[in-house]
Amino acid sequence: MRSRRKDDCYRFSVIHPIPTFDNLTALEDVIERMREQGLYLMYDMRWTYMNATAVEEEVNRIKNKPNLLLWYTGDEPDGSSDPLNATVLAYNQIYDLDGYHPVSLVLNCQDYYWTEYTAGTDIVMQDTYMIGINVTFSNQWGTPCTADYGDCGCDNCKGQFEDISNRMDEFAGRLFVKGWDRTKAVWTAPQAFGDNTYWTRYPTGQEYVVQTVLGINHGGLGSLAWDDPTTDDIQSSASALAISFAAMKEFVLNPVASFRHVVQDRVDVGLWTVGAQTLVLATNLNYEETTLSLAKAGVHAVGMARQVFDSGATLNVHTGTIALSSVGTGGFILD
Missing domain, CATH: 2.60.40.1180 (Golgi alpha-mannosidase II)
Incomplete structure (x- = not known):
């Protein structure tokens, strides 16, 4: 979540830099500057998590950073049909090398080998981006979208906010059935982008808040939007919500609530x-x-x-x- 400074600038609690990280000196400088500003790091290995040599190098390079919050491996591995054991192999290797920071990934589909990919994570995120889409015809591929065929940017969605709450509930229900509800968590990824490919417009600030609060009300323990830069309206609304969470977390994150x-x-x-x-x-x-x-x-x-x-x-x-x-x-x- 974001918070606003007194000088009206925006401040993030967690930053998720998107690879590739070709300049390691610049990466070190960015992570150190984040630490100075009290910002946590979500370290992304989306392009390298299936390369054991790269994983070892990156984990050993980053694992002792005091502001490292969590690892991020598969970015929609179900959407790109990554090998079904890829997330587990990376998960086990990361824990052998680090064993302290949780591992996360995001799944794009409603239920495409969900169990196999989720087995390799502590935090499974859903990114149901339903603002500004056509759920019956793909403006990206020029094909219809049905329950069996087509890609309209949001798997089996109806273009309603309930797409988010339903996906959160489905993920949580599967964790319970698998006996993972005490060892894995669901996070949400609100849509903060638009005007490209499947999505004809950006959400408004209020629509961004609805997406985020739906995630919270349906059991989400974290929220990380995709992506920045975004509109001033979304920035302002996200900041206001983050500021309010100082009071709300005493309830939402309280184990006795x-x-x-x-x-x-x-x-x-x-x-x-x-x-x-x-x-x-x-x-x-x-x-x-x-x-x-x-x-x-x-x-x-x-x-x-x-x-x-x-x-x-x-x-x-x-x-x-x-x-x-x-x-x-x-x-x-x-x-």
């Missing part, structure tokens, strides 16, 4: 309760204004309330309702 999830007229609501307080994180998937009833969401009494995030949301304590703008989102801590 009790969690409930509610969907009400395409308003997706996550509710985390810690002690006498509840965080309500509500996002409107509709392109029109709507109102959320807290009573219908299971919150029957509201005393004090504090808004910790505003992307087009207003709480009325007296009526127990949250008014949400078109694709609006709000975060509130209720006592």
Whole structure:
């Protein structure tokens, strides 16, 4: 996530440099500068993770960097049909060499050898990019898209925000069935790009927030957008969300929090309760204004309330309702 400085510049918590890294001196300088600024590194081996010699060289070069957060191996290995054992081989080698930092990858497809590729990771990310696509005809390849044939940029998608929440739930469900739910996690990758190939436009800032909050409400423990540079609108919205997470993480990442999830007229609501307080994180998937009833969401009494995030949301304590703008989102801590 991103945060904003007082001088109105943008600051990232995690940076994911995209290879190739041909100039190793420049790479060292970048990583050191990141460390000085308090930025974590997601180290990408997408072009080299199937080369054991390269993996050994890169892991040994990077593993002792104090700001290394995690490794990244396969970039949509299912989409490029990488060998089915490729991610496991890289995973085992990385752990032999490092054994400390988690390994991540992103999967593009709904379910194409999902188990085989996910076996080689600690963090499986989904990148359901559904903004600005044509789900029935590929403007990239000039072919129809059906359940059996075609590539429209988002596998088996309907071009709705629910594509994201469904994919998050499917990934989490598979982790549970495989017995991996306590050893592996799902992260989300919101779309922050557009105007190319399958995607005819960029998301708005509010649409970016909806994507991210859907990932959080559906169990995502991390969010890394693709990619930067992006629009000022997305930068501003991402920064506002990151700033608000300072308050929300005490609920979302609290192991003792009790969690409930509610969907009400395409308003997706996550509710985390810690002690006498509840965080309500509500996002409107509709392109029109709507109102959320807290009573219908299971919150029957509201005393004090504090808004910790505003992307087009207003709480009325007296009526127990949250008014949400078109694709609006709000975060509130209720006592």
